[in-house]
Amino acid sequence: MANKIAWHCHGFDGFTPLALYQALQLRDQVFVVEQQSIYGDVDGVDTRCLHLSGRDDAGRLLAYARLIAPGEKYPDAAAIGRVVVAPEARGRGLGKTLMEQAVAQCQARFPGQPVMLSAQVDASALYASFGFQPVSEPYDDGGILHVDMRRE
Structure with missing residues (x-):
């Protein structure tokens, strides 16, 4: 992985x-396969x-998340979803950087709004480190245990 990651956040028409x-x-590679x-x-x-992507200086997509406006998924909160780091880029703190970027984008684009996410239970400690707190019991989503988490 290259040292520098360029972050971009855009709507669907920006693809x-x-x-x-x-x-x-x-x-597909990570979640399905x-x-x-x-x-x-x-x-x-x-x-x-909105779509948040992190690419290295060679243009390879290494990190991605989508940001959903309040009222789209949750009635009173924005949402972060599809949080993913490419397998070849793991173990270097990129997941934490991705979440820093996602939270900052939500604060900038949806100021004053709470943020929700559906966390894989195994990753809930990462989200808790960003102030997300569980607001549901664990549930099965596609064969993987998840928990809804909220950040005020």
Whole structure:
């Protein structure tokens, strides 16, 4: 992994065809293939949210999350979802940097709004370090235990 990561946040219309393909490919590679979670990833929300991506200086997509406006998924909160780091970029703190970027973007674009996410239980400690607190009991989502978390 290159040392420098360039972060970009844009709406659906900001995707080039190649960038959209790369985002969907990374989500599929990790969530469906690696984690063996069968779910409808292409859920219609992508066209109505913001997309945060981190690319190295060679242009490789290494980190991605989508940011959803209040009222789209949760009635009174924005949401962060599809948080993913490419397998080859793990173990270097990029997940933490991705979350720093996602929270900062939510604060800038949805000021004063709480933020929710559906966390894989195994990753809930990372989200707790950003002030997210569990607000549900664990539940099965695509064969993986998740818990809803909220940050005021």
